[in-house]
Amino acid sequence: MAEVVLDKINKVYPNGFHAIHDLDLDISDKEFLVLVGPSGCGKSTALRMIAGLEEISYGEMKIGDRLVNDVEPKDRDIAMVFQNYALYPHMSVYDNIGFALKLARVPKNEADQRIREAARVLELDAQLEKKPGQLSGGQRQRVAMGRAIVRQPSAFLMDEPLSNLDAKLRVQMRAEIARLQHDLGVTTVYVTHDQVEAMTMGDRVAVLKDGYLQQVDTPQNLYDRPSNVFVAAFIGSPSMNLREATLDGDEVVLGQFRLPIPASIFEARPALRSFDGKRLIVGIRPEDLEDLERVPDPEGVVTIPATVSHIEALGSEIIAHFPLDAPAVDSGDPDAVEEIGEDTMAVGRFDPRSRARARTEIQVAVTMENVHFFDPESHLAIWD
Amino acid sequence: MSWVKRAPIRFAVILIVAIWSLPTTGLFVSSFRPQSEVATSGWWTVFSHPFEESTWTVSNYSGVLDASGLWRAFGNSVVITLPATVIPITIAALAAYAFAWMRFRGRRTLFAIVILLLVVPIQMTLVPLLRLYTRLDLSGTYVGTWLAHAGFGLPLAVYLLYNYISSLPRELMESARIDGATHWDIFRRLVIPLSTPALASFAIFQFLWVWNDLLVSLVFLGTDGEVATLIARLNELVGSRGEAWHILTAGAFVSMAVPLVVFLSLQRFFVRGMLAGSVKG
Numbered sequence: 001m002a003e004v005v006l007d008k009i010n011k012v013y014p015n016g017f018h019a020i021h022d023l024d025l026d027i028s029d030k031e032f033l034v035l036v037g038p039s040g041c042g043k044s045t046a047l048r049m050i051a052g053l054e055e056i057s058y059g060e061m062k063i064g065d066r067l068v069n070d071v072e073p074k075d076r077d078i079a080m081v082f083q084n085y086a087l088y089p090h091m092s093v094y095d096n097i098g099f100a101l102k103l104a105r106v107p108k109n110e111a112d113q114r115i116r117e118a119a120r121v122l123e124l125d126a127q128l129e130k131k132p133g134q135l136s137g138g139q140r141q142r143v144a145m146g147r148a149i150v151r152q153p154s155a156f157l158m159d160e161p162l163s164n165l166d167a168k169l170r171v172q173m174r175a176e177i178a179r180l181q182h183d184l185g186v187t188t189v190y191v192t193h194d195q196v197e198a199m200t201m202g203d204r205v206a207v208l209k210d211g212y213l214q215q216v217d218t219p220q221n222l223y224d225r226p227s228n229v230f231v232a233a234f235i236g237s238p239s240m241n242l243r244e245a246t247l248d249g250d251e252v253v254l255g256q257f258r259l260p261i262p263a264s265i266f267e268a269r270p271a272l273r274s275f276d277g278k279r280l281i282v283g284i285r286p287e288d289l290e291d292l293e294r295v296p297d298p299e300g301v302v303t304i305p306a307t308v309s310h311i312e313a314l315g316s317e318i319i320a321h322f323p324l325d326a327p328a329v330d331s332g333d334p335d336a337v338e339e340i341g342e343d344t345m346a347v348g349r350f351d352p353r354s355r356a357r358a359r360t361e362i363q364v365a366v367t368m369e370n371v372h373f374f375d376p377e378s379h380l381a382i383w384d
Numbered sequence: 385m386s387w388v389k390r391a392p393i394r395f396a397v398i399l400i401v402a403i404w405s406l407p408t409t410g411l412f413v414s415s416f417r418p419q420s421e422v423a424t425s426g427w428w429t430v431f432s433h434p435f436e437e438s439t440w441t442v443s444n445y446s447g448v449l450d451a452s453g454l455w456r457a458f459g460n461s462v463v464i465t466l467p468a469t470v471i472p473i474t475i476a477a478l479a480a481y482a483f484a485w486m487r488f489r490g491r492r493t494l495f496a497i498v499i500l501l502l503v504v505p506i507q508m509t510l511v512p513l514l515r516l517y518t519r520l521d522l523s524g525t526y527v528g529t530w531l532a533h534a535g536f537g538l539p540l541a542v543y544l545l546y547n548y549i550s551s552l553p554r555e556l557m558e559s560a561r562i563d564g565a566t567h568w569d570i571f572r573r574l575v576i577p578l579s580t581p582a583l584a585s586f587a588i589f590q591f592l593w594v595w596n597d598l599l600v601s602l603v604f605l606g607t608d609g610e611v612a613t614l615i616a617r618l619n620e621l622v623g624s625r626g627e628a629w630h631i632l633t634a635g636a637f638v639s640m641a642v643p644l645v646v647f648l649s650l651q652r653f654f655v656r657g658m659l660a661g662s663v664k665g
Contacts, residue, residue, distance in 0.1 A: 051558075051562060052562075053558050053561070053562075072561075073558075073561045073562045074561060074562060074563070074564040074565070076562075078562065079563075080559065080562050082555045082558070082559060084553065084555055086555035086558070086559035088556065088560075088573075089578065090577045090578060099560070099563055099565075099573075100563035100564055103563060103564040103565050103569055104564055147559075147563070151563075
């Protein structure tokens, strides 16, 4: 049980590559913190520095009030789960789980008790004599978890532990790990590139990009109040629609449309007034776009006419793509899928009963109260 | 259909194997022929009258085995070969682990030097080494021969084992480090068990090389009956009676017996070891 504190942590490789810039994180005891970001953002490097597998170039790292910059990994009282599980292929599941205890010279009967308890929690009782090669992917993943929990460390570090599993198993293990962490109450740092994992598992989520911490907050706050364009686009699926626009008095000019901004937004974002007559970036989440026919009370709703390009019917919702005549903004996510040739498509998440189909003309209702605004120069959210 | 298709390949393979093993077959057949026959007719003539009693004899074998000091030489070979195999493997495994997984100054340079030693012909080293041995009083001793064989085998051993050990997944080592393992723990509990195929295949190479060696043992041990190896002794046997090569045929098979047993018992690892590095797992 311990808190993990990163104070202006930097990583500069010998070749001069600066992987992590002034990373500040304050992970409290028993917290589940998720480090998320696109590939190459430095999230794994950060985790490996917490583990002691990478040297810290400068900055201070504390685990449970102890400065650990120069402490060996084995003396940091942490356990790590690797993406490929790193199970010892020549040892049985029992020996894999008990390896750390054996090295620590834990008395045999106590070790046995702890190994069997971990196996019971993870439902591995029947697999204890098997070798990792005889196990399924999900079971291997659980052995890796077992190896971590049996040590009763003060912190868990997990490096994309679910990315080698198929989609269905991943959802199941996601819930299992979250439950296990909650039950054990061990401080956990979890690295993933999957924003859904980040949102569903973390008490708080830290978003990284190019080695810079973008924002760290609860999943809901990240979603509701993204601090910049990158976080806005990265969190949420499908991504937020980001367009260049101009502010004209109480209206935002988006392409050929003029959308009135409700007073509540100006109250919440006092700085928005200063952009009068200037360019800014408008962000609209797909769920804030709806087929007008499915809006219960269409009176006074702001609408945009559109011709649907194509739809994805998911049963519970319909994802509608339609052109929007305003320049799209690059959020800077290197992993983002670019819509080839139709880079001005906007995405709306419609009620499944919507009759919108490809090539039909519809009125799209915009929930203006939820629209986001960003500075086009700094890409920062406009608040106050 | 598929049988017909595969037939030419099978035929070719069988043909190659037959040609390849012809000399050994001839040697084997000759080793059971009486001296007079060996001297006067080719080994293939036995097939014209294979069931006549005068065609076959085991006297060559009894001749070899009864020869003076042969059992002693056999024992010498074992005493020399086993340590001369175990010593370089042990050192090379430790060195390979260090080169692959430990960070220290001059690692690359040191490794490059070891690899460069691969190209040094052992003949070049014989004279200076023998001088050194004479001064250290190691000439004609088992220890000296072990060290010589170990030294000659080390560069290749380090190179082969480094290739294998460095290809073990990095996460295994990191995971073990976090689990509290020291370098020694990692080496002993992970690297050695996981490197069995590579260790076994090098063990076979080194064993065969030392067992069949004549040059090194002749230089450092001589033909003195007390310490001479089986190969040196057989060589002497033929050398002293150049005409008696019927004895040599039997001697060859006697000396072959041990490597054959070693090879067959380790070949499971050997075949896997050949694949080592090409496919992980």
